[in-house]
Amino acid sequence: MTTPLLEMRDIVKSFPGVQALRGVSLSLRPGEVLALLGENGAGKSTLMKVLGGAHRADAGTIAVNGRETVFQTPQDSRRAGVAVIYQEFNLVPGLTACENIFLGQEVTRAGFVSRTQERRRATELFQRLGVEINLNVPCRLLSTAQQQLVEIAKALAFEARIIVMDEPSAALTSHEVERLFDIIRDLKKHGIGVIYISHRLDEIFTIADRVTVLRDGTNVGERPLSEMSRSNMIELMVGRELKDEFPHRATAIGPARLEVMGLRSGSAVRDVTFTVRRGEILALTGLVGAGRTETVRLLFGADRRDSGDIRLDGKLLSIRSPRDAIAAGIGLLTEDRKHQGLVLRHSVRENFGVPNLDRLSQFGFVQQQQEREEFGRYVSTLKIKVPSQEQLAGNLSGGNQQKVVLAKWLARNCEVLIFDEPTRGIDVGAKYEIYLLMNELVAQGKSIIMISSEMPEVLGMADRILVMHEGRITGEIADARRATQEQIMELAVA
Amino acid sequence: MFLVLVLLCAFFSVATFSEQSPTGEAAAKQLASVIEQQFGSTPRVLIVAREQPGDSEFASSLEQKLVTSGAKVHAVVKGEPRDAREALVKISSSGEQLDVIACTPAAAAWLVFSDLKNDFPMLDNPQIVKPQSYRWPNFLKAANVLNIANQIAVIAIIAIGMTMVIITGGIDLSVGSLIALSAVLAGLFIRDYAGATNASAIGMTSACVAAILICGLIGAFSGAMITLFRIPPFIVTLAMMLVGSGLAYLLAKGESIYQIPDSFVWLGRGASFVNLPNAVVLMLVLYGAAQVLMSRMKLGRYIYAVGGNREAARLSGVPVRSVLMFAYIASALLAGLGGVIMASQLKSGSATYGNMYELYVIAAVVVGGTSLSGGEGEMCGTLIGALTIAVIQNGMNLTNVESYTQKVVLGLVILGAVLLDKIRHGE
Known part of the structure; x- marks a missing residue:
């Protein structure tokens, strides 16, 4: 048996109040793709931060190529040949791809950066990856997929032997994911070990060789992929059997509630018209960049629309800002919780309060007792795991953050709720709870617009599906239960 | 942050620790009780202070206190050593006698009071009293x-x-x-x-x-x-x-x-x-x-x-x-x-x-x-x-x-x- 490329043994790491890792072990062989699975908060990210030198383990050993090493800083880990590509990329937005790749390892000649040589090497790297990236524009102008490629090129540039990818497919279209897999297969051929973290089980079956599952900071299973089934994985992750990924509901769809007519904004949204009915979940799908998020942002007043009428229960609404939309009874759960949904540095109670303060205050004074009681009710009904109401939102896992955002809007008793990628970056258990909640809302006669890039979610949850492409609605599937992924994909690339 | 503030205050308190002479009302109150203890409730008194806000307040306040408690205040001098001498001469020449001369610390050091026994024998050897000084940080005043x-x-x-x-x-x-x-x-x-x-x-x-x-x-x-x-x-x-x-x-x-x-x-x-x-x-x-x-x-x-x-x-x-x-x-x-x-x-x-x-x-x-x-x-x-x-x-x-x-x-x-x-x- 060959020496493992990487051997992490009994890694322990605790933060104030939380034991994140309780003795986790993991090994990676050359040319292998190891899938790291687990619910949010299971310790995957912490483990990878220990590997990347961003956190220091309290106990445990790390050996690279059989030699024990100590990672105190990201530089140490990089020198040992480890590259971690985090979900939020580590690129300087204002620098070009080339400058980012060689940041900290500039090719110099007599103390001066040799741009020509850097460019040549960058071009070689991208050729190896089989892609073309404009080397002259700042990285912020590149697409998410392109930025990811820059990260991979950066890892290759310092000859990393171990590459960690944390949720690399989260923001990619299915086509881009395919290309990413081709690149990973090529990396394998060169003997590079890849640790792949994803919540999308389908992808793991496509690309992984072996699976390690974490739960509550411990290993709960490590097996070759061939010995694992989908339900195995879910069972290991959540520690219980999930009968169904999508809960059933009895639908009782009523008359049209929200009517959107001729919504336009530049080239992003071109003449979008649709209605949502009482007790209905309407899915808005399509490829990333099709204009789905842009459409709901216009509807919510977050961006200014060029034209378009919005009616609720037949009454024309004058929506000029999110404030107007909220007053009319529309709520938006944004796709980007960290930047748009929550104030991470503030407590969960304060976050809950913000959209509800006009209701919760008298003569400008916040009724704090009432606020606490009301939030307390949501904490228990939504099973939000927080040690106290004063816990900072930034310290919660994705699933719990999403539940806090949900509580914000549920407390407003909105008639129409817009869920933009409601389960992105959320583990299986919390996903199920959010689905149950959506079912309960429509059962109460609310209307839901759901944007999702995950096909199974669209097919499993929606009553009706609208497909968008390049800012237009290119198709409607009236009975989502009979739809197929192929049918949707065809409309999405139309 | 509060800790820093407290530490700074403590530091400056120690650094500015020095001799303090009470003035004004507080000094008057202290001295009035001293006089009452040592000389009974009906002493004959001369009050001397400089012409300054704190001192002048001291003099007026002391006069009022002593008069209410029954003392006889012959005169209140607010000014220079020369004024004090004039007052002493006046009292002496009118045949009155003094038990106490109540002064501010500064006035008590005036030369005019250095040899009363010889300079003004008629006054019956009055005692000079002044407010007790104490040690306290300037910073904390x-x-x-x-x-x-x-x-x-x-x-x-x-x-x-x-x-x-x-x-x-x-x-x-x-x-x-x-x-x-x-x-x-x-x-x-x-x-x-x-x-x-x-x-x-x-x-x-x-x-x-x-x-x-x-x-x-x-x-x-x-x-x-x-x-x-x-x-x-x-x-x-x-x-x-x-x-x-x-x-x-x-x-x-x-x-x-x-x-x-x-x-x-x-x-x-x-x-x-x-x-x-x-x-x-x-x-x-x-x-x-x-x-x-x-x-x-x-x-x-x-x-x-x-x-x-x-x-x-x-x-x-x-x-x-x-x-x-x-x-x-x-x-x-x-x-x-x-x-x-x-x-x-x-x-x-x-x-x-x-x-x-x-x-x-x-x-x-x-x-x-x-x-x-x-x-x-x-x-x-x-x-x-x-x-x-x-x-x-x-x-x-x-x-x-x-x-x-x-x-x-x-x-x-x-x-x-x-x-x-x-x-x-x-x-």
């Missing part, structure tokens, strides 16, 4: 503590608005110039429209309110530039800093405006509420109100939310523009108020006021633990920050540190205070 509070009132009041602005994630560099503008405007209005040195209370009040409101308008302009055109607050308020200062010089025509009635100093120097300076009372009231606003009111929560994550706040229905407008207008109004207080303290208005104050105000906010990245901070922290700066300045004055050295030390202490805070919070 009531007068000095109030002085610290009064010195910092202007900066502390403006720091309230600055804290709000910084919590929203912005900055306001124009406050120093608005102090000057407001002081000049208030002075001009009083001189030109309210009757100059004959101005009435109502006239002066209206002039001040008008000056403060004009500053508020400038704040509204800054707020509009920031919210409507999305120009960074640093740049907008930097521009307004130049505009405000320039306007102040233009309006004052480079002169100091001093044609103001004496009663104008009521706000800056007066003390009409249990001996607390009016400016300090005003400062405490404003801090109380700001604390309630920030912690208990919807608007306060909105200010924190906007600074913590502007987009999340907007998408949660927070009227972000109005909240920002409020912060900049509040900051400007408070800067205007600071200018009026300063004009009152100095009984004149000049365009040179408030120079560099924006930096001291920002320093107070930052030392108080408010994060420049917004979303976090406390009003009481800012008050502690302002007091810390005042204590450092005052303490160095008392320990005779040179003013240039003071600047160096102040800069380093600000840095040290923030560093200590970071370390304590484990960042």
Whole structure:
């Protein structure tokens, strides 16, 4: 048996109040793709931060190529040949791809950066990856997929032997994911070990060789992929059997509630018209960049629309800002919780309060007792795991953050709720709870617009599906239960 | 932060420990009881003090106390050794006798009292008594503590608005110039429209309110530039800093405006509420109100939310523009108020006021633990920050540190205070 490329043994790491890792072990062989699975908060990210030198383990050993090493800083880990590509990329937005790749390892000649040589090497790297990236524009102008490629090129540039990818497919279209897999297969051929973290089980079956599952900071299973089934994985992750990924509901769809007519904004949204009915979940799908998020942002007043009428229960609404939309009874759960949904540095109670303060205050004074009681009710009904109401939102896992955002809007008793990628970056258990909640809302006669890039979610949850492409609605599937992924994909690339 | 303030106070208390002679009422009370103990309730007394506010108060108060308890006060001398000699001669020549000569510590050392037995044998050898001196830090004297509070009132009041602005994630560099503008405007209005040195209370009040409101308008302009055109607050308020200062010089025509009635100093120097300076009372009231606003009111929560994550706040229905407008207008109004207080303290208005104050105000906010990245901070922290700066300045004055050295030390202490805070919070 060959020496493992990487051997992490009994890694322990605790933060104030939380034991994140309780003795986790993991090994990676050359040319292998190891899938790291687990619910949010299971310790995957912490483990990878220990590997990347961003956190220091309290106990445990790390050996690279059989030699024990100590990672105190990201530089140490990089020198040992480890590259971690985090979900939020580590690129300087204002620098070009080339400058980012060689940041900290500039090719110099007599103390001066040799741009020509850097460019040549960058071009070689991208050729190896089989892609073309404009080397002259700042990285912020590149697409998410392109930025990811820059990260991979950066890892290759310092000859990393171990590459960690944390949720690399989260923001990619299915086509881009395919290309990413081709690149990973090529990396394998060169003997590079890849640790792949994803919540999308389908992808793991496509690309992984072996699976390690974490739960509550411990290993709960490590097996070759061939010995694992989908339900195995879910069972290991959540520690219980999930009968169904999508809960059933009895639908009782009523008359049209929200009517959107001729919504336009530049080239992003071109003449979008649709209605949502009482007790209905309407899915808005399509490829990333099709204009789905842009459409709901216009509807919510977050961006200014060029034209378009919005009616609720037949009454024309004058929506000029999110404030107007909220007053009319529309709520938006944004796709980007960290930047748009929550104030991470503030407590969960304060976050809950913000959209509800006009209701919760008298003569400008916040009724704090009432606020606490009301939030307390949501904490228990939504099973939000927080040690106290004063816990900072930034310290919660994705699933719990999403539940806090949900509580914000549920407390407003909105008639129409817009869920933009409601389960992105959320583990299986919390996903199920959010689905149950959506079912309960429509059962109460609310209307839901759901944007999702995950096909199974669209097919499993929606009553009706609208497909968008390049800012237009290119198709409607009236009975989502009979739809197929192929049918949707065809409309999405139309 | 509070710890730093306490440590500084302790340090300066030790450093300024020295001999204290009581004066005024307290000294009179002490001495009256001493005289009663030693000489019974009907002694014959001469009271001697210098012609100074504290001493003179001592003399009058002591006289009143002794007379009420039944003593016979032959004379009260307030003046020079020569006056004391005249009084002694007069008493002596009228055939009266004295038991006690009650003096202030300074007067007790006068040569005239050095050999009473020979100089004035007729007086029946009176005893000289003076208030007992004691050891106490100069720093902790009531007068000095109030002085610290009064010195910092202007900066502390403006720091309230600055804290709000910084919590929203912005900055306001124009406050120093608005102090000057407001002081000049208030002075001009009083001189030109309210009757100059004959101005009435109502006239002066209206002039001040008008000056403060004009500053508020400038704040509204800054707020509009920031919210409507999305120009960074640093740049907008930097521009307004130049505009405000320039306007102040233009309006004052480079002169100091001093044609103001004496009663104008009521706000800056007066003390009409249990001996607390009016400016300090005003400062405490404003801090109380700001604390309630920030912690208990919807608007306060909105200010924190906007600074913590502007987009999340907007998408949660927070009227972000109005909240920002409020912060900049509040900051400007408070800067205007600071200018009026300063004009009152100095009984004149000049365009040179408030120079560099924006930096001291920002320093107070930052030392108080408010994060420049917004979303976090406390009003009481800012008050502690302002007091810390005042204590450092005052303490160095008392320990005779040179003013240039003071600047160096102040800069380093600000840095040290923030560093200590970071370390304590484990960042």
